[in-house]
Amino acid sequence: MTASEAAETSDLVFKIVVSGPTGGGKSTFISTIAAQSGERAAPAPDVDADGDSAVGMDFATYVVPDPSGDVELRLYGMPGEERFRFMWELLAEGADGIVMVVDGRAPEAWTEALKQIAVLRAVDEAPGIIVVNRRPDAATLAEANRCFADTGLRVVACEVTDGAAVADALLHVLAEALEQIEAVGQTTREADAWL
Numbered sequence: 001m002t003a004s005e006a007a008e009t010s011d012l013v014f015k016i017v018v019s020g021p022t023g024g025g026k027s028t029f030i031s032t033i034a035a036q037s038g039e040r041a042a043p044a045p046d047v048d049a050d051g052d053s054a055v056g057m058d059f060a061t062y063v064v065p066d067p068s069g070d071v072e073l074r075l076y077g078m079p080g081e082e083r084f085r086f087m088w089e090l091l092a093e094g095a096d097g098i099v100m101v102v103d104g105r106a107p108e109a110w111t112e113a114l115k116q117i118a119v120l121r122a123v124d125e126a127p128g129i130i131v132v133n134r135r136p137d138a139a140t141l142a143e144a145n146r147c148f149a150d151t152g153l154r155v156v157a158c159e160v161t162d163g164a165a166v167a168d169a170l171l172h173v174l175a176e177a178l179e180q181i182e183a184v185g186q187t188t189r190e191a192d193a194w195l
Helices: 003-007 026-036 082-092 107-123 138-147 163-183
Strands: 012-019 058-064 071-077 097-103 128-133 154-157
Touching: 012 026, 012 082, 012 107, 012 163, 026 058, 026 071, 026 097, 026 163, 058 163, 071 163, 082 107, 097 107, 097 163, 107 138, 128 138, 128 163, 138 154, 154 163
Parallel strands: 012 071, 012 097, 097 128, 128 154
Antiparallel strands: 058 071
């Protein structure tokens, strides 16, 4: 059974926004989890002038099997360029979780991630994580923790080409989203009820 077929029977659906500065690894994160599910991500329609970054929005689903009912994660890849800021706000609306993907080798781009977090959090206080891509060392993770300390988002190392690592990152976001739902008293979320 493919993820698309499983999604048709999912009991719970969560909207996860995958964001981050241009070139951080958002498209790879989404395509990696799509491949893990036996699917292909719906790719961004174009690449930038350098030919190395997606221009547009990626989409994929990932179904987390659960004995009490499958959980479908719908991943929306947010374009990283400032010119797409209007899309940041649209994608943030109704988000259940945020995955902010940053390049561990490019901390100078992290200020862009902070801008995106501010926009996303102004629209919706969704829980999430900061994924530091490209095999960061301990010093880079410490620097990331300092940089993102005020966001309230946990910083994790994750090589976005590693399916198990990407799945683990998504499970962390799902766990935080479920905790938030319990905290506000929601007990169930019907598939497609909020889309």
